[in-house]
Amino acid sequence: MNKRWVTLMAIATMATTMLSACGGDKEEKKNAAPEDLNSKLEVSWLNILHTASPPTDTIKSLLEEYTNSKITFNWVPDASKEERITTALASGELADIVTLTMMTNSSVRSSLKSGLFWDVGPYLSEFSNLAKIAPELKEAASIEGVLYGVPFQKNLARSGLIFRKDWLDKLGLPVPKTLDEVYEVARAFTEDDPDGNGVKDTTGFGDRSELKYSSFKTLSSYFGTPNGWKVEDSGKFIPEFDTQEYIDTMNFSRKLYENGYLAQDFAVTAKTDQQQQFAQGKTGIYTGMVDISSLRTLAQDLQPGMELVPVNKISNGDGQYHIWSEGSGIGGLMAFPKSEVKTEAELKRLLKFVNDLIDEKAFMLMTGGIEGTHYEYDENGAFKILNTELWQADVQPFSSSRPSEIAYTLKDANPEKQLANELIRENDKFAVLDPTVPLDSATNNEQGTELQKIITDATFKYIMGQSDEAAFKKAVQTWKDSGGTKITEEYEAAYKLTQK
Structure with a gap:
């Protein structure tokens, strides 16, 4: 082996080592060391769009500057979220952060329970804003005691x-x-x-x-x-x-x-x-x-x-x-799929990003925009939009993405x-809470969305005079026979465990 070849091999080995240490590919770049929570973050976010059009880059750029990140949004229109999100979950075409708002959707719950997403519960206490999430909110957002994402915090009702x-x-x-x-x-x-x-x-x-x-x-x-279900003193669910x-x-x-x-x-x-x-x-x-x-x-x-x-x-x-009350004050989860977020260090850096979005500066960017451009405070200290059209284009789409609306x-x-x-x-x-929010039913996870269509259709037909009470009760019996009774029994069993 000649000297030139040895030298080339040494250089190649050194380059490989340096690339590995510095994060030579996309995956390694994202995986910040545990102590480096302030490193530049590249984050993709599969998110729900509640407005007619996605936002301009005006506020996005300021959020990126504040959180030391580069954000790539994949916006899903609210009207098609059920189809798009369930398809994404089935295909594995996800992002670093996935907004899950349909917490009773059977596909969503099944995906959460399957181990597809990180359990963030053990990490929240390490971040100032996330540590303030009330225990009852974390409980409501959990499934069988496991918190599969940062809950979107909202008013109870x-x-x-x-x-x-x-x-x-x-x-x-x-x-x-x-x-x-x-x-x-x-x-x-x-x-x-x-x-x-x-x-x-x-x-x-x-x-x-x-x-x-x-x-x-x-x-x-x-x-x-009752909100979803009535729980009798005996523990029976109706x-x-x-x-x-x-x-x-x-x-x-x-x-x-x-x-x-x-x-x-x-x-x-x-x-x-x-x-x-x-x-x-x-x-x-x-x-x-x-x-x-x-x-x-x-x-x-x-x-x-x-x-x-x-x-x-x-x-x-x-x-x-x-x-x-929808979700007992929980508007869904910001979930982190293990297929995209591969290490604990990467998860912690993303949690730091979410934590920063709850800071007052980020909250105001996502709520009002830029003071003096999009909003101002009047002489009474009241918040006022200055240019509605500009605010709608630049700011409004971000308002539903705030991790906390109550901070x-x-x-x-x-x-x-x-x-x-x-x-x-x-x-x-x-507010009347849904007692099943923190509970789980395997049958509901698998069939709940389809079974609900039986009740929705029967209710609409009754309201429109296309059926009578006997027909509606027959539909309820169909719901029970098709899996509803099993769902009821599973909720009763899960509830019983929480009473011990």
């Missing part, structure tokens, strides 16, 4: 109704406090020409093609329906749709529909269309107080005289208040939005 206040005033109606008053408002908004144009072209309730985020779930809360309160809600909704007080096309209407109908003055009642600013923005050029009032407390006449409280300059925020916080006092 954000639901409620929004009414056209200007229509109420024109018709001499008070803001409703009971279900009977809600029905009367829906009737008047349909029959009494609330917009004063002399044409019968308005409907009380706008709605959309789902049970959970439509008027039905909120109305069912007002009737006292699904919400097998209760009298659920039947009462269906009868109420059916009466609204039969009389034309509920949008006749609700079963085929998407959320965006529901919002447009409200903004165009076609409907006067909207479900979801959290959307009050979006409705105001959509209507600003269409309904210049529109006034809105959010309402969170509606009783069935007994003076008691109930509102369903900081802003006073909103819009009194309607400020009231809605206060009512959402007040909902914590009478």
Whole structure:
């Protein structure tokens, strides 16, 4: 072997060693040493998009600067998230961070339990913001005691109704406090020409093609329906749709529909269309107080005289208040697949990134944008958007990606939005939790999504007058026979273990 060959071999060996030490390929570059949590991070994020278009790079660049990272977003439109996320889970086409919001989806739960994602529970205490996540929130976000991602922290219950206040005033109606008053408002908004144009072209309730985020779930809360499941003192589980309160809600909704007080096309209407109908003055009642600013923005050029009032407390006449809680304050998980995040060191660097997103600086970037450009504080210290169109393009898509919506409280300059925020916080006092959130059922993981379609279809048919109570109860029995009974038994067994 000649001297030149020996020299070349030595150089090659040295180069290989240096590449290995410095992270010569993409995988090694991502794997920061455990003590190097401030190193530059390249992170891919499979995330849900709740707006019509992805954001510009304006805020993304500032977030990258603040978190010392380069972020590649793979945006999934909210309308197609179920198909896209389940396909990604099945194919393994994932990212460093995967936003999972469908925590009751059978494919999602099965993937979580399969060991596809890291258990982050043991690491949260190492990071200042993540360490502050309340124990009950971590418990609610866990499956059989394992936390498969950083929970998105939200208020316990954000639901409620929004009414056209200007229509109420024109018709001499008070803001409703009971279900009977809600029905009367829906009737008047349909029959009494609330917009004063002399044409019968308005409907009380706008709605959309789902049970959970439509008027039905909120109305069912007002009737006292359990949230998902009722747990008797004996530990027996009863699904919400097998209760009298659920039947009462269906009868109420059916009466609204039969009389034309509920949008006749609700079963085929998407959320965006529901919002447009409200903004165009076609409907006067909207479900979801959290959307009050979006409705105001959509209507600003269409309904210049529109006034809105959010309402969170509606009783069935007994003076008691109930509102369903989605996920017990958990909006899903920021999960880290082991196929992409291969080492503990890499996981910790990603957790540091998420921790930084909860800092006030990052929170404000994802909420308001740049002070003086997108927002300002008025003389009363209230938060105010300066340029709505610019804010929508640059900032709004990031708001649903904040790891915590409750870390900081802003006073909103819009009194309607400020009231809605206060009512959402007040909902914590009478929020009804779903007892199965921290529990697991293998059958529900495998069949739950498909089985729910039986109930959804049966409920819609009943509301639209296409079936009767006997047919609905037959559908419930079909649910039980097709796996529902097994789901019930598995939840009861899992609940029993938590009571020891």
